[in-house]
Amino acid sequence: MGVKREDQSYFSAVCVERCGGMCCDPWWGIISYTMVKEGGLSNLRQEVLKGIKGRQERIVEGYVTNESPKRHLFRSPEKYNVSVRDIKVSGNSLAVNIMAMFAFRCLFLSEEKVCAVHPSILGGEIRPPHCGYMGSLNVKPGEKGYCRVIHAAEGNGAVGQAIEVEKGASSRHYLEGVDTIDEAADRVVESIKVFCGKKTPHLLPQEKKSTPGRNDPCWCGSGKKFKKCHG
Numbered sequence: 185m186g187v188k189r190e191d192q193s194y195f196s197a198v199c200v201e202r203c204g205g206m207c208c209d210p211w212w213g214i215i216s217y218t219m220v221k222e223g224g225l226s227n228l229r230q231e232v233l234k235g236i237k238g239r240q241e242r243i244v245e246g247y248v249t250n251e252s253p254k255r256h257l258f259r260s261p262e263k264y265n266v267s268v269r270d271i272k273v274s275g276n277s278l279a280v281n282i283m284a285m286f287a288f289r290c291l292f293l294s295e296e297k298v299c300a301v302h303p304s305i306l307g308g309e310i311r312p313p314h315c316g317y318m319g320s321l322n323v324k325p326g327e328k329g330y331c332r333v334i335h336a337a338e339g340n341g342a343v344g345q346a347i348e349v350e351k352g353a354s355s356r357h358y359l360e361g362v363d364t365i366d367e368a369a370d371r372v373v374e375s376i377k378v379f380c381g382k383k384t385p386h387l388l389p390q391e392k393k394s395t396p397g398r399n400d401p402c403w404c405g406s407g408k409k410f411k412k413c414h415g
Contacts, residue, residue, distance in 0.1 A: 203333060203347055205297035210262055210287040210358065213243040216269070221278040221376075224387045228376065233369040236266055239284050240365070249301060249310045256291070257315065263287035263361035264368035268375040273384055280376060284368075287358055 219235050221228065240261060248254040265285040272279040292300040303309045323330045333346045362368055380387045398411040 202343055203350075205293060205299065206333075206347065206350060206354070207331070208290050208293050208299065209297055210354070211258070211290050211293075212354065212357065213240075213258075213261075213286040213288055215239045215242070215284050217282055217284070219280045219282055221280060223276050225377065225380065229369055229373050232372045232376075233365065235282065236264070236284055236365055236368055236372075240286055243286060243288070247312050247315060250312065251310045257312070258288040258290065261286035261365075262289050263358055263363065264365060265357050265361035266368040266372055268372055268379070271376065271379050271383075276387060278376070278380075278384075278387070280372075282372060285357055285361070287361060 217235065217239065219231065221231065244256060244258050244260075247257040249257070263286075265287070267283050268280055269283050270281040272281075290299075294300060299305065301311055303311075325332075333343060333350055335346075362371065377388065399409050401409065
């Protein structure tokens with residue numbers, strides 16, 4: 185392809201001609217983090233919501249152009265796919281491992297899937313330092329810059345198959361996602377409550393049982409009035 189291997193744009197033709205901007209359409213921001221919940225599940229939803237919102241804002245604030253004034257690449261996510269990966273219990277404390285996936289629509293990607301801030305368009309680089317480095321051949325899976333499509337092209341040449349795998353994964357995550365941060369938080373809360381219901385019911389909020397009136401049926405089910413039974 186006439187491109188030096190050490191060049192970060194190596195295999196860019198695969199990205200442009202074969203993938204068609206797939207990794208930017210949508211662009212997935214993925215953050216895994218642990219939320220520690222002490223002393224039961226009181227205020228659980230507020231804490232879950234705060235955690236998701238904080239990671240979303242971190243991505244939005246981190247992806248800005250390298251110019252003055254700076255411009256944001258993203259606004260709010262188009263889809264939220266947030267799930268509980270694991271929960272560990274220690275006494276009355278929960279350590280909840282959460283995978284937060286945000287499907288963003290880049291403000292600089294045209295309908296034709298052309299990046300308006302790509303150096304090949306501008307003649308210079310103003311993208312964030314962690315944007316657009318999907319062609320590095322010196323990284324391993326899980327590291328920044330790794331792309332299965334690029335490495336398939338370098339290895340056995342099964343580019344088409346790798347592209348289809350990536351498209352399928354992106355489509356699945358998108359379809360499984362929800363439209364609002366509130367829905368995302370509700371999913372996480374429900375997962376935690378289901379876990380606690382099975383494993384740690386003592387951490388669930390306890391409903392207070394009201395005392396029956398003197399002439400109400402007794403709570404024990406005897407059929408007698410409360411005052412003549414357990415009252």
